[in-house]
Amino acid sequence: MANVYDAAYNLEKAIRESDDYKNLKQFYENVMNDETSKRLFNEFRETQFQLQQKQMMGEDLTDADVQKAQMQFSLIQQNEAISKLIQAEERMGMILSDLNRVMMKPLEDLYGMPGGFQ
Amino acid sequence: MANVYDAAYNLEKAIRESDDYKNLKQFYENVMNDETSKRLFNEFRETQFQLQQKQMMGEDLTDADVQKAQMQFSLIQQNEAISKLIQAEERMGMILSDLNRVMMKPLEDLYGMPGGFQ
Numbered sequence: 001m002a003n004v005y006d007a008a009y010n011l012e013k014a015i016r017e018s019d020d021y022k023n024l025k026q027f028y029e030n031v032m033n034d035e036t037s038k039r040l041f042n043e044f045r046e047t048q049f050q051l052q053q054k055q056m057m058g059e060d061l062t063d064a065d066v067q068k069a070q071m072q073f074s075l076i077q078q079n080e081a082i083s084k085l086i087q088a089e090e091r092m093g094m095i096l097s098d099l100n101r102v103m104m105k106p107l108e109d110l111y112g113m114p115g116g117f118q
Numbered sequence: 119m120a121n122v123y124d125a126a127y128n129l130e131k132a133i134r135e136s137d138d139y140k141n142l143k144q145f146y147e148n149v150m151n152d153e154t155s156k157r158l159f160n161e162f163r164e165t166q167f168q169l170q171q172k173q174m175m176g177e178d179l180t181d182a183d184v185q186k187a188q189m190q191f192s193l194i195q196q197n198e199a200i201s202k203l204i205q206a207e208e209r210m211g212m213i214l215s216d217l218n219r220v221m222m223k224p225l226e227d228l229y230g231m232p233g234g235f236q
Contacts, residue, residue: 004213007125007132008220014125016224025228058176095122096221102126103217106134107210110143 011099024092027085037081044072044082129217142210145203155199162190162200 015021031037047069054061076082133139149155165187169179194200 004129004132004136004138004217005220007129008217011122011125011129012220012223014122015221018122020122021224028228092225096225099122099126099221100218102123102130103133103214103221105130106139107214110146
């Protein structure tokens with residue numbers, strides 16, 4: 001019987017060695033190594049985080065919030081390095097979500113619903 | 119290079135074959151095969167779910183809510199089959215959370231924080 005932790009470490013290794021992860025890493029480094037892209041990207045992430053926090057607290061977004069987010073979004077769309085990074089993040093996000101679904105399948109089978117008892 | 123999906127299916131298999139999963143499955147079936155335990159357990163889960171929903175919507179719990187949850191909790195604590203199931207669920211929950219952390223490690227390394235960009 002394979003130990004679950006060994007199997008998880010194998011999965012971790014496979015993720016690190018995958019083209020999708022290598023691309024993500026390269027695109028992340030490209031953005032971080034360019035001062036303008038780095039600042040733009042970090043500001044965009046910071047705004048996203050703040051707006052999410054507001055929504056989770058049940059606060060309404062102001063017109064200024066929405067305008068700021070839209071302006072930052074149009075700026076990052078014009079930045080090739082950031083656009084590539086965001087696409088690679090979306091792809092990696094989908095893969096991780098798939099992998100997580102596979103991992104949760106035994107519980108789903110037992111409890112008859114996604115996520116099982118959790 | 120191992121394919122990430124193959125590695126995930128191996129992990130799924132290892133989970134299914136683990137003693138922790140087999141115990142959980144056995145304890146779940148024991149509860150489901152006993153009418154009283156089954157009803158008690160399902161009521162407890164239903165109450166938990168309702169209270170979580172309320173809290174997520176920002177609603178206050180009433181005294182009646184709290185009393186109902188406490189009474190159900192004391193009933194299930196006296197039920198050996200359910201107690202075993204809940205312990206097995208807690209253990210499986212910790213293992214799955216560990217496995218998930220291992221799987222997310224490559225992203226954490228890249229982004230310098232748990233969960234990475236997600």
